[in-house]
Amino acid sequence: MAYDRLRPSEPGGSGATLAQQQNHEQPKAKNNNRKIVILSVVAVAMIIVSAVCAGLVIGLREGGADSVGTQVRRKPTQAISKTCSKTRFPSLCVNSLLEFPGSLTANEQDLVHISFNMTLQHFSKALYTTTSISYVQMEPRVRSAYDDCLELLDDSVDALSRSLSSVIPSQDGGNGKGGSTQDVMTWLSAALTNHDTCSEGFEGVSGTVKDQVTDKLTDLSELVSNCLSIFAASGGDDFAGVPIQNRRLLSSDDDLSGESVDEENFPKWLGRKERELLSTPVSAVQADIIVSKDGNGTVKTITEAIKKAPEHSSRRIIIYVKAGRYEEDNLKVGRKKTNLMFIGDGKGKTVIAGGKSVSQDLTTFHTAAFAATGAGFIARDITFENYAGPAKHQAVALRIGADHAVVYRCNIIGYQDTLYVHSNRHFYRECDIYGTVDFIFGNAAVVIQNCNIYARKPMASQKNTVTAQNRKDPNQNTGISIHKSRILPAPDLAATKGSFSTYLGRPWKMYSRTVFMLSYIGDHVHPRGWLEWNGNFALDTLYYGEYKNNGPGSAVGQRVRWSGYRVITSDTEASKFTVGQFIYGSSWLPSTGVAFLAGLQV
Numbered sequence: 001m002a003y004d005r006l007r008p009s010e011p012g013g014s015g016a017t018l019a020q021q022q023n024h025e026q027p028k029a030k031n032n033n034r035k036i037v038i039l040s041v042v043a044v045a046m047i048i049v050s051a052v053c054a055g056l057v058i059g060l061r062e063g064g065a066d067s068v069g070t071q072v073r074r075k076p077t078q079a080i081s082k083t084c085s086k087t088r089f090p091s092l093c094v095n096s097l098l099e100f101p102g103s104l105t106a107n108e109q110d111l112v113h114i115s116f117n118m119t120l121q122h123f124s125k126a127l128y129t130t131t132s133i134s135y136v137q138m139e140p141r142v143r144s145a146y147d148d149c150l151e152l153l154d155d156s157v158d159a160l161s162r163s164l165s166s167v168i169p170s171q172d173g174g175n176g177k178g179g180s181t182q183d184v185m186t187w188l189s190a191a192l193t194n195h196d197t198c199s200e201g202f203e204g205v206s207g208t209v210k211d212q213v214t215d216k217l218t219d220l221s222e223l224v225s226n227c228l229s230i231f232a233a234s235g236g237d238d239f240a241g242v243p244i245q246n247r248r249l250l251s252s253d254d255d256l257s258g259e260s261v262d263e264e265n266f267p268k269w270l271g272r273k274e275r276e277l278l279s280t281p282v283s284a285v286q287a288d289i290i291v292s293k294d295g296n297g298t299v300k301t302i303t304e305a306i307k308k309a310p311e312h313s314s315r316r317i318i319i320y321v322k323a324g325r326y327e328e329d330n331l332k333v334g335r336k337k338t339n340l341m342f343i344g345d346g347k348g349k350t351v352i353a354g355g356k357s358v359s360q361d362l363t364t365f366h367t368a369a370f371a372a373t374g375a376g377f378i379a380r381d382i383t384f385e386n387y388a389g390p391a392k393h394q395a396v397a398l399r400i401g402a403d404h405a406v407v408y409r410c411n412i413i414g415y416q417d418t419l420y421v422h423s424n425r426h427f428y429r430e431c432d433i434y435g436t437v438d439f440i441f442g443n444a445a446v447v448i449q450n451c452n453i454y455a456r457k458p459m460a461s462q463k464n465t466v467t468a469q470n471r472k473d474p475n476q477n478t479g480i481s482i483h484k485s486r487i488l489p490a491p492d493l494a495a496t497k498g499s500f501s502t503y504l505g506r507p508w509k510m511y512s513r514t515v516f517m518l519s520y521i522g523d524h525v526h527p528r529g530w531l532e533w534n535g536n537f538a539l540d541t542l543y544y545g546e547y548k549n550n551g552p553g554s555a556v557g558q559r560v561r562w563s564g565y566r567v568i569t570s571d572t573e574a575s576k577f578t579v580g581q582f583i584y585g586s587s588w589l590p591s592t593g594v595a596f597l598a599g600l601q602v
Contacts, residue, residue: 074098083111087229088473089222096223113168115230119223120160123191126216127153133212141361142209145201148365149213152194155335155373155401159187159194160224167231182477182584184231186403186445189476190423192224193443194401196472196509197422201363228475274316274341275593278380278408282343287320296322302352303328311336321382323349333372333402340374344382347411347432351383357392364417368399375424377402378592383411390415390436390459400426400444406592407431414439415456421446421480425583429594434490438468441508445478445583449596451485455502455524457492464493465531467505469512479513479543480505481577484597487516487553489524497524503531504546507538515545515568515577518600525553530560540564547574575600 076084076094080103084093097103097111100118130149138146166179179187199217202210277285289305290297297320299305305319316339323345331352333340344350354369356362369386372379377400388395397414400407403424410431412419418435421442428448433440436458440448455464466487469480487504489497502524505514530544542564546556556567568574579585580598589596 077104077106079106079108079111080104083108083115083230084226086233087226089226092219092222093226093230096219096226109234112230112234113164115227116160116164116167119220119227120157120164122220122223123153123157123160126220127157129216130213133209136209138209139205139207139361141363142202142205142207144362144366145198145205146209146213148201148363149198149217151373152198156191156194156224158335159191163187163191163227180584180587185228185475185477186425188224188228188231189443189445189473189478190401190403192221192228192473192476193423193470193478195221195224196443196470197365201365225473225475228473232475272591273593274378274591277316277318277341277343278378278593279595282320282345282381285318285320285343287318287343289317289319290322291319291326292322293324293326301328302326302331306331306333306337306340309337309340311338313337313339315339316341316376318343321345321350321352325351325353327353327355327369331370332368333374333377335373335375337374339376340372341378341380342382343380346381347383347409349383350381351385353383353385353387354397355386355388355395357386357388357395359388359392364394364396364420365399365422367394367417368396368420370397371399371401372405373401375403375405377405378408379406379410380408381410383413385411386414386418388415390456390462396420399442400424402426404588406589406594408592408594415458417441423478425585425588427579427583427585427589427594427596429596435466436464437462438465438506438508440466440480441468441470443470443472443476443478443509444480447481447483447577447579447583447585448485449483449579451482453482453485453487454490455488455493456490457496458500462500463531464500464502465506466503467514468508469505469514470508471511471513472509474511474541476511479515479577479582481582482514482516482519483578484518486520486522487525487551488520488522493524500524501526504529505544506531506533507542507544508533510538510541511543512538513543515543515547515574516549517545517547517568517574517577519549519554520551521549521553523552527553527555527558528560529556530562530565538564545574545577571600 076098080094080097084090087093096118097114100114103114106114130153162179163184166184195217202214289299289308291299291302291305293300299308302321309317309319319340319342321342321344352370356367358364358367370384384398386395386397394417395414397418398412399420399422401422401424405426407428408430412431413434415435416437416439418439419433421440421444423444426444426446429450431451432454433451434454434456436456453466455466458464467480471478493500503526504516539562544565545568547568559565575581578599579589579596585596586598
């Protein structure tokens, strides 16, 4: 996390200060190219939205949209009032629905579709208008935040488009195509997280660019929140902050019991090919692209490999990165680069490194040594490292916003903000994760299983916090689940652990949600277990749980007494945070080939 979120830079510290910002004008050619690409994307999105809207209105009300005469009466119908009563922002819900064609004759189910459509149109307009100021001269920190927003708004338009196509009824009376209930909840949750990240990137700065972008973001967060509320209310239940367990509203034959695994103990969301790939020696892997610094491969750089990979691939594209240290600027697997699998020669052998930090007038989002947002991303046998060091504060080694992402047998090394589990659904298995402050943070639905999590020696004024989860809305199906892992001190901390306190987590946002289950917790963890963010903030609304952990730091007798903290004693409650139920991994993990535990125990 970063000072671009107006929060303490580290527990017990004085916070990072912004470096002197220098004027920085992006080359016009680069700006124009980015503008042309994004405008093309937005134009297509706007056309699709308009077409969908037209189809919806015709389906809802024969004879077309409401006439001018009917728009004069702006009293909500019973269906609108009932639908909006389920939301966190009912006035905005009513007003926004009344402005949408067809809403006055729509029933409650129709209003679900209309709320998605209307929200998508608002996001598409925000992206289009935000792009229009790309030519403006900006200081480096502002440019970093602005570029984040363009990427995040574009990702949100895509997520909302997929959500809408999944809930619109088909002509034969069935449900739409594209995703399950959990898919839609995930995509809406990601869109809300994207908006927050965009907005927070401008915190701590001022000027006309911030004012213009902020103006274009007005009400977007609340609109997505209302979509979440409306959709979640159409099925499922929740208790005391435990994940919403929605029934399947959309067509699917998936088994969601959470316990189904095949004879090889692999979850079903990874196909047999990927399953084999993750257990196959690297020498036997048939790679599509080989990266070798010495020129004995297809390409010499990872950047070239990503560029060479096809867009929107429906088959697995294998990129083998030979041993070596790769430090390249802006390494990112974008949203259009789907189903890419990166295989290295092993931890410490294939190293992807970077040294960016917020001290360079960058947002935290922009500091990642490696980032991935393309769905189906897999990394195996690679080290991801940010070497900026503790004095540079927020510096991300690996950021993932990809859905159905898997990170297997990797090292993830940094200090503050090491692993950014930004959004969507992730699974981490047999990884070593190193850091100090908030070093596993973000708002994905993530299960970290059979990993070693090492707290390092922080700066003199700091406290270590393993997690900082930023669930903002109670309907987001997100959180951090650490299952059958080991919470350990790194050697440098072990030598001086009496001088530093380490906590399991602290709440970044109001509905922060994190659990530790069946894990070993070392004696470097403070007996209180968890740390406040700022006074009483979120202590009643968060969900922090511990279930049958072991080790000298696992005793719960002296743990915090917050309303939101609980010692989980129910197997049923704990099971909601497993691979099978929390990230519905049994439907997608088998295809990746990563071994995993779907339930609580073998």
